[in-house]
Amino acid sequence: MKKNFRNWNISALLGSVIFVGIGQVIAGFHVKNYNYHVDDEYDYEEDYGYDYDELTTRRPLPAFLLTTPNVTATRGQEAVLACAIDNIGPRTVVWRLASDPNPLTIGQLTYVGDKRFHMVHDPLSVEWNLHIRNVSLDDAGVYECQVSSRTRSIRKLVLLKVKDAPQEAILTPNITISGTTFVEKGNGMKLTCNATGDGYPPDVMDWFKDGIKLTSDVRRHISIDVSLAERTITSQLAVERADMTDAGTYVCRTSNRQITSSKVNVLNTETNNHKRDMKDHERFGEFVDSSAVICTPHWLLLVVSYVIVTLPT
Template sequence: MYNKMASIGLALLFLMLYTGTCYGGSRRFLTDFLQEFPTPGTGPYFDSTIPSNITGLVGKNVHLVCKVKNLGNRTVSWVRHRDIHLLTVGRYTYTSDQRFEALHSPHTEEWTLRIRYAQRKDSGIYECQISTTPPIGKFVYLSIVEPITEIHGGPDLFINKGSTINLTCVVKFAPEPPPQMVWSHNSEVINFDSPRGGISLVTEKGRLTTSRLLVQKAIQSDSGMYTCAPSNANPISVRVHILNEHPAAMHHGISSIQHQPPNLLLLVSAATLLVPYIYQKIRRKFDGAIGIRC
């Protein structure tokens, strides 16, 4: 049965080719026909090793890669699902937004959608689509993020006098670890070799870059605004308050309070003595009112 249908199909194919030749359109017909005719054996399919979740940075270029095996005569397109907008077909770009561009090197299996100067609004679902019948596609999930700088415990920190100021600055979502982490105090870059001494910095670079500023034996002049400024991310500030606590003075204050309560005791004693007298006065007025009423 299958061989019979195949024979009929081939016969129709040659007949149509011959008809097309009569009208001078055989080449155009052959191209259009093969575009839709399925490839014998295995058809095109996506390389599953290519990531489907992509994270990009605001202002940077983003590449969405689609790798197709056995593409044959099909074409590969990129579609944005937010507005069902056709962005690219093959090596051609079909959008007025010049930030989007189709990239493909001949004789390779990768079809790339490049987004220049990515914006937060570019986040969403994109589909790499093959022009089979019906079309088959692969979803790519794009998230555009901005580098984030944080100082633990901010925006205000309260430190006891004589304690160690420990400020930890963390940089997230940076395209690479910041080459520099600059700390300043009240708008002046901190000098780690200053006569004050006791100031140190420990920085650990990686996917999350952490910079820890340590100021030992805090004094009143150490209070104020501290700013952490990564070289490739936004700066962040925290205000440090130095508390002047004197345990001896606090103890003295408690002692003086303990010696002063006798004045309060005198007031309580006087009130206790007056209560019966006031009660008797109210009672007599109440009894008199009852007598008049009777």
């Protein structure tokens, strides 16, 4: 009986050893396969172009779609760096400066203290764009749009250039007057006055002639045009038929006390033409009289010669 008991103990011990060994082999197989999946996932990606979430599941790697690799922005504007990705799956998009390992944004969260940087993504879109508000010259550089991976091999570079904002033309308060300075009687005349204000156009512009304020009437018309964008006010004084009373000094003055003047001369061409005709007639008369005086001896010589020839010998 003791011999049978001893044989049973040996059999049980051998069975336990075999069972434990089989269990370790099975557990080791699972651990090995699990570790292989986690540690070597990215090796599979690089070697075969597929992403393995599980041993039995695979899908294409994320791929970048065509977007602008070079972006130029003006200082003070909002710069948009585009990054479009297909087949991203559950992965995350990270934006960073190519020269800095620290991320600017991860997903739609900003990881820097400068809140000018933020990611914009529509859940139904393939775009993961980096926006930089109030961009500065210091923001220029190469940025990296990266799909999260251990080796950072799935990435795209975008070059940002920032140019300085063009300086606006400085408009100083000014006033000028232009137009007719010499006009013939009966013809039309026009004067234009243009004034630039300091920050805004002047409210009012008036015309004066020889110290007297002018208004529109039958012959005279005054128009005013205001431009808020250019901070200017423009007025035109038009006279249909100028007469001698329209000659004089015209003054243009704004409500900001800007003032300028121009002198207009009216020419009486009818009087000048009459005087010119009289002078031409007098000169012609003098020419006839002098010719007669000069020509008289020649006629007398001819007559005397004719008489001498015709007399009988």
